[in-house]
Amino acid sequence: MVFRMVFYPWMGYRVSGSEQFNNPEGGLILSNHQSMLDPLLLPLAFRRPVTYLARSTLFEKRFLGAFLRKVYVVPIDRDAARAGSLREMQRRLEQGYLVGIFPEGTRSVDGEMGPLKPGFLALMRRGKVPVYPAGIAGAHLALPRGKLMLRPRRVRVVFGKPILPEEIAAYSKQQDAELIELVRQRIAACAQAAEAWRRGGPAPEGPL
Secondary structure (H helix, E strand, O other): OHHHHHHHHHHOOEEEOHHHHOOOOOEEEEEOOOOOOHHHHOOOOOOOOEEOEEEHHHHHOHHHHHHHHHOOOEEEOOOOOOHHHHHHHHHHHHOOOEEEEOOOOOOOOOOOOOOOOHHHHHHHHHHOOOEEEEEEEOHHHHOOOOOOOOOOOOOEEEEOOOEOHHHHHOOOHHHHHHHHHHHHHHHHHHHHHHHHHHOOOOOOOOOO
16 A cells, blocks of 8 residues: 555556456466566555565565565575475465566666566476566666666556466477567567557557
8 A cells, every 4th residue: 555655646657457367366477677666566556465586685684574574575595496486486376376577587777678587487387377478667767777766757567468378388398489489579568568658658458
């Protein structure tokens, strides 16, 4: 509620396609990454939480660590094996959680989408849940990389139609590159629609 009170009037936050998440089923959300705001922007219009992975060192900070645990964030140690974190995220998908991942692995400097790292594929294949592409526009202007002060900039979020488990299963391990490209195209389409909307164009009519 606090974030809604800030983001809706301050950044003119608007979202399209969020009606898809009015159900108890698990789902994987794959989005472009523009700003530290992104983990807040994606679920802002939902009535259910989205769980993320975050560096284990962040949990060492007293208040931040308590906050991250409260909002279902899972710690991951970049210097250790990631199998445990992957199993935990898979377990949460099976329990009906929404899990969010930013496949670029790092925030954009200029708002443009970078190449996707393949680490998300294992969870995408094992999760056996719908995979929702998402596009964020304007977050890099509201809170640029390296800045701490929030700026009043218009932000838009667009969710696309899910990639269903049977569609994912049609891609063999030898077709990982093709599957990554499919995901990249779907995320890019949402991001482009969000940017056009942010610039004054019409809101998308339903999920892309």
